[in-house]
Amino acid sequence: MTDTASSATATPAAQERPPRIRWVLVAFLLIGGIVNYLDRSTLSVANTTIAEEFGLGPVEMGLLLSAFAWPYAIANLPAGYLVDRFGPKWMFAAASAAWSLVGMVTAAAQSFGALYALRVALGVTEAPFFTAALSVNQRWFGRSERALPVALVNTGSQVANAIAPPLLTFLMLTMSWRGMFLVVGALGVVVALVWLRIYRDPTLREQAAIHAEEALAAGPVVPDTAKVGWGTLLRRPNTWFMVLGAFGIFYTVWVYLTWLPSYLQTSLGFSLEESGWLAALPFLCGVVGVLFGGWLSGRLIGAGVSTVLARKIPIVGGAVLAAAAVLPAAFVTHVPSVIALLSLGYFAAQVPIGCLWTLAADIAPAHQVASLGAIQNFGGFVGAAVAPVVTGAILAATGGSYTWVFVVGGALLLLGALSYGAFVRDRS
Template sequence: MSIMNKDNSQKKAGLRWGFIILLLIGAVVNYLDRSTLSIANTTIAEEFGLSQTQMGFLLSAFLWPYALANLPAGWLVDKFGPKKMFAWASGLWSLATVLFAFANSYSLFYALRVVLGVAESPFFTSGLKVTETWFAKKERGLPTSIINTGSQIANAIAPPLLTVLMLTMSWRGMFIIVGAFGILVMIVWVKLYRNPTETERNMIKNEVQQEEIKKEKQATWGELFKQKTTWFMVIGNFGIMFTIWVYLTWLPSYLEIEQGFSLKETGFIASIPFIAGIIGVLLGGIISDSFIRKGVQPVTSRKVPIVGGAILAAASVAPIPFIENTVVCIVLLSVGYFASQLPSGVIWTLAADIAPSNQVSSLGAIQNFGGFLGAALAPIMTGIILDQTGSFNNVFLLGAGFLLIGAISYGVFLKEPKEVIN
């Protein structure tokens, strides 16, 4: 019997980590889809005679729908499960990407970017639901962080990969190839993913944990908004994501305008902070899980990389306006992005630790909604500051301030789940 249990345990471990790897690949494709327009920006603008203002609105067309769609997306994942929602999402976002290759008007470009934002909204909530379903609380940090690492991998490889595709196949061919990748991921997901059996569930959570879940009073989706903890998570993620998206939308321009790098040099140097971000995401999950294994409460364990990362990121970006040495600036930018990514996967895991089991994706989606409000505001505020001052200095100071607000919101005001959501 013990040999059979060992075999079943090994089979379950291999299966669930296989799902995580598939979600990691999905995350890479997800972010490559988002990056296509940024890479083809100048080419499309020149071909269709679009102004910089028009391109600015087009580049932001993804973010607001994505932020808003996160709210119903989380509820839908809780209701229908990650298999159906991830399949639907990856199929729709891939279709929108392919169709973009055949668009010939600004209005259609804009509409397809809106569709892309809506379609991609269930992805990370689906990943969160998978980790909550297949992993015990003490081990969720690493798999969630691995999934979130996909975004950093994509950010690092997007400039060279998508540029090569565009130069060899045109910008339309680039959109078709990236969309095809997503369709392939959808097919594999539908074919392979399943929920754990009852036996597997018992291996993941012992009977005492199961009884606690059964007796737990389940909050409704609307009630989550009435809890102070939900708003502190929204505010905290807003502060952290603001600075992350300053990097994602304005880093190349900063390197060219303020540091004087050529376009070719910028393509290489801009990837350095994103490579550091890959390490940051993984390390955040490892740190939080290690504290849990030492007996520290789950929420406190998640706070360590979230709060510590936000403070370190603020301390790294705040001095940049006062430093003239280019190498030191690049180092600080890299440390800042590394630190800002320490919370990325852990923030999602935190939702699984706090929310009732049937509201995990909903709370994660609400928190992500707050984050992408900050993300959507970042490029707009940066543009306004640049127009008014001609410098990135106040952008870095503002980002540091938001990071500290995020650290305070998570570190001081976020409480253990029994005190907040019952």
């Protein structure tokens, strides 16, 4: 009697159209991603001004600029657990409020030590954003449709990378670097308050409509907090190969983020103003790359390709294409060709990004989605933290030549492609 009644009520629910609010949430997460990355970019834009005001040399500025990545990578690990434990509504709001407070307090910093400590704090407080976004996506989108919304959220970082130099420079010139930190920090507070107002988890009927047969068979997708743990994840080969693959791909992405302007000026001879505009070109291509990866994955699933394979094709194909563009850049001397290769390389390196997060949602149990995404992102940001240091060491050892910078970046992209392509499998 109970089973019959349950089946009778579940069938109409499964036939309902998923509510529009889920796309509102995606749009707002995109905005949140832009604000998140603008907060990260403030120091990069203001570095010469801050160095002059505090009397900092290049070594101290290098330490300051790298202070974000290590704590961010490490903090991703507990952040994923906390998102699975407490849910994306409160974790995203708390993180946004916390990183905004850190940014605004930075405006009052009076010493190198204070700046460094606040930069570390920024890395810790920003860590829950993408894991919370992944959890939202897993709750509101089925496996066959979640690649595009994940890609849309990930374009926020690329949009921010492209608009940060002109926007933040304008703010800094009109209200000083301290005023710039205050304004960008205040944006995050607004994001937190609006998120608390608009976010809700899907109802049981909405879960049935979103997840269809999966939801009817498995029950609610709301995490079972009693089961949240990493033991099973860390015993799976998938987890470690995803960490290794993300390391290889993120490494080269962060070579772009940290050294591209310097390369344009010192190796290609562009002025500071010219390099600022040229540096935006690869990042604009990156926006297209993230969206293309999500679109391609969705089309592959629609054509009958298995879900995990449909994620791996853009990941592996994008990494291989990026390597094919980055490696020749080490030896090409024709400047327009170099710019074209760098733009193609960054486009291709961003094709996997949204699919990496979606793959974590596809492979992990529902109650461990944010945890697996966080562990994978940890591996990626270890690569991000290592990239500026290794690049600086290569330049110091070679007298400023970028040849080996591109060779190492290309090789690690191929390592990432191999890790995902050959060793990450659907073992569910």
